Amino acid sequence: MSTTDQTQTTAEKAKAPRMSRYTSEKKAGKSNQGLHTKKSIILTIVMGALLIYSLLPLFWLFVNSTKTQAELLNSFGLWFSGDFALWDNIVATLTYNDGVFVRWFGNTVLYVVVGAGGATFLAALGGYGLAKFNFPGKKAVFAVVLGAVAIPGTALAVPTFLMFSQMGLTNTPWAVILPSLISPFGLYLIWTYAMDAVPTEVLEAARMDGSGEFRTFFTISLKLLAPGLVTVLLFTLVATWNNYFLPLIMLSEPTWYPLTVGLKQWNMQAQTVGGDVIYNLVITGSLLTIVPIVVAFLFLQRYWQSGLAAGSVKA
Amino acid sequence: MTTLSTLPPSGQTRSSQAQPRPRKPHVQKRDWTGWKFVGPFMIVFALVLIAPVLYSIYLSFFKDQLVGGNSFVGFENYGQALTDPKFWESMGRVTLFFVVQVPIMLGIALFAALAIDSARLHLSSFFRIAIFLPYAVPAVVATLMWGFMYGTKFGLVGNLNEFFSIAIPNPLGNTWVLAAIGNIVTWEFIGYNMILFYAALRVIPTDLYEAASLDGAGAFRIIRSIKMPALRPAIVIGGIFSVIGSFQLFNEPSILQSLAPNTISTYFSPNMYAYNLSFSGQQYNYSATIAIIVGLITAVIAYIVQNSGSRKEA
Numbered sequence: 001m002s003t004t005d006q007t008q009t010t011a012e013k014a015k016a017p018r019m020s021r022y023t024s025e026k027k028a029g030k031s032n033q034g035l036h037t038k039k040s041i042i043l044t045i046v047m048g049a050l051l052i053y054s055l056l057p058l059f060w061l062f063v064n065s066t067k068t069q070a071e072l073l074n075s076f077g078l079w080f081s082g083d084f085a086l087w088d089n090i091v092a093t094l095t096y097n098d099g100v101f102v103r104w105f106g107n108t109v110l111y112v113v114v115g116a117g118g119a120t121f122l123a124a125l126g127g128y129g130l131a132k133f134n135f136p137g138k139k140a141v142f143a144v145v146l147g148a149v150a151i152p153g154t155a156l157a158v159p160t161f162l163m164f165s166q167m168g169l170t171n172t173p174w175a176v177i178l179p180s181l182i183s184p185f186g187l188y189l190i191w192t193y194a195m196d197a198v199p200t201e202v203l204e205a206a207r208m209d210g211s212g213e214f215r216t217f218f219t220i221s222l223k224l225l226a227p228g229l230v231t232v233l234l235f236t237l238v239a240t241w242n243n244y245f246l247p248l249i250m251l252s253e254p255t256w257y258p259l260t261v262g263l264k265q266w267n268m269q270a271q272t273v274g275g276d277v278i279y280n281l282v283i284t285g286s287l288l289t290i291v292p293i294v295v296a297f298l299f300l301q302r303y304w305q306s307g308l309a310a311g312s313v314k315a
Numbered sequence: 316m317t318t319l320s321t322l323p324p325s326g327q328t329r330s331s332q333a334q335p336r337p338r339k340p341h342v343q344k345r346d347w348t349g350w351k352f353v354g355p356f357m358i359v360f361a362l363v364l365i366a367p368v369l370y371s372i373y374l375s376f377f378k379d380q381l382v383g384g385n386s387f388v389g390f391e392n393y394g395q396a397l398t399d400p401k402f403w404e405s406m407g408r409v410t411l412f413f414v415v416q417v418p419i420m421l422g423i424a425l426f427a428a429l430a431i432d433s434a435r436l437h438l439s440s441f442f443r444i445a446i447f448l449p450y451a452v453p454a455v456v457a458t459l460m461w462g463f464m465y466g467t468k469f470g471l472v473g474n475l476n477e478f479f480s481i482a483i484p485n486p487l488g489n490t491w492v493l494a495a496i497g498n499i500v501t502w503e504f505i506g507y508n509m510i511l512f513y514a515a516l517r518v519i520p521t522d523l524y525e526a527a528s529l530d531g532a533g534a535f536r537i538i539r540s541i542k543m544p545a546l547r548p549a550i551v552i553g554g555i556f557s558v559i560g561s562f563q564l565f566n567e568p569s570i571l572q573s574l575a576p577n578t579i580s581t582y583f584s585p586n587m588y589a590y591n592l593s594f595s596g597q598q599y600n601y602s603a604t605i606a607i608i609v610g611l612i613t614a615v616i617a618y619i620v621q622n623s624g625s626r627k628e629a
Contacts, residue, residue: 129352159371242453
């Protein structure tokens with residue numbers, strides 16, 4: 001029994017799990033059905049139809065944002081026609097009505113940063129608290145929050161409006177931001193995620209070292225929670241960027257509109273008799289509205305999926 | 316040798332076993348530390364969720380009249396709602412929507428998830444991302460795009476009519492408008508449900524497939540006996556979200572209304588009815604009553620979906 005013997009065995013032991021992990025990764029990479037990986041052309045064609053269905057409206061949107069108002073009404077919808085007017089349309093969209101679109105864009109960014117960021121932060125604190133602490137009333141918190149997941153958000157919109165108008169909050173950014181701060185689903189995801197991702201031993205060690213609970217949370221736990229946080233951030237990001245019903249009822253001043261409500265207003269204006277016909281701006285504005293969220297989505301969708309998997313294992 | 320090689324792991328387990336022991340009394344003691352973390356969420360939660368629920372329950376028991384002002388009327392508003400033909404017409408419409416649209420959407424999403432998971436698809440990750448993409452598109456933009464495409468004058472439907480000299484019925488006419496809305500909602504949420512199902516499929520241990528194929532099970536047998544049982548919780552979750560979404564239908568019909576004002580009434584869906592009662596009719600008390608009834612019915616149906624899903628499993 002020399003020391004080299006010992007190091008050898010530990011090295012072997014360390015290698016063994018790594019090896020098995022490697023093989024299982026390879027298996028997963030080859031994907032589930034190791035035996036028949038023959039690609040099916042028929043399946044690819046059927047899925048191709050679904051793919052076309054999914055992308056066709058987006059293609060239509062892009063094609064038509066390159067057309068002038070006149071071409072829009074007089075050409076085939078799924079192909080380019082006339083002058084390539086995309087840049088003109090973008091400039092027209094951004095400058096129409098003293099650049100109100102830019103203002104709406106800024107509002108949307110404000111609602112998304114404060115709303116989605118705040119919702120993720122509150123869900124992280126709360127989910128972590130539920131996963132890692134026992135406290136009086138914990139069961140009641142569970143019951144109330146899980147019950148709230150079943151309460152349809154929009155059913156609450158009208159009563160929330162009535163209450164906020166009593167409090168003088170309507171027609172201010174707060175009316176849109178405050179309700180966005182709550183994501184029961186996000187809380188649930190972080191709670192299930194934190195149970196495994198943050199080992200209780202680590203917290204105990206930090207406590208022994210005299211670290212306060214919040215210091216431990218911000219310096220250690222948040223890092224361990226990062227994949228779960230990205231998932232929640234993406235959910236809340238899409239939800240706040242796409243929020244329509246809530247700002248529609250809360251805001252009457254166009255200066256505080258987000259993009260969604262603004263676009264709807266432009267579209268109504270185009271329908272109104274005697275209104276300025278600005279379909280090309282509605283279409284180009286729609287394109288500009290989805291570009292940032294689609295880009296964010298494409299960059300971050302992989303995290304989303306793994307986070308969902310983490311949630312569904314527990315569910 | 317053997318004792319030495321088992322030393323490092325046993326050392327680890329000893330330390331992890333040792334730690335819970337001092338924690339136990341720590342847990343038993345009334346420790347309020349957790350509230351510092353849960354508190355901020357619960358305060359905002361109380362303000363934006365609990366308070367509106369209580370406030371709308373309060374409102375639903377009162378009536379604001381020209382003569383007599385605000386007065387307590389007990390369950391009168393509920394009685395009025397339950398005998399209101401407009402309310403029932405809107406409930407009937409979303410029920411029909413739910414019964415037809417949700418199975419179609421979940422069925423396509425399930426098929427797509429199984430196809431992507433099957434490893435028999437070329438470019439499967441491209442399919443996955445592209446089909447998921449519509450979920451990121453705001454309902455407003457989705458409805459505007461489809462609304463324009465539906466247009467018989469300058470939309471795609473108009474193009475097709477002109478090109479083939481045919482007359483496709485107007486998608487925004489009385490007969491087809493619900494299907495037209497169903498198509499928009501399906502387009503928006505196939506990808507979301509597909510990812511939900513796909514995530515559940517990915518966590519199935521691969522050994523199960525190998526064991527099954529060694530036993531001579533084919534792809535369809537594997538789907539029926541291994542994948543479908545594993546998918547059940549995800550299908551229940553997708554079903555519950557879809558129930559809530561159907562009964563809360565608002566964005567799509569409300570935006571299409573400006574394109575089809577004659578087909579989409581102010582009480583097309585229960586939510587539109589509640590909205591229009593509040594914002595066009597100033598009937599806040601009655602609007603709150605409708606919102607409460609819709610919420611209760613939605614919760615009951617979501618509960619039934621959840622129960623029937625877990626019962627099958629047993």
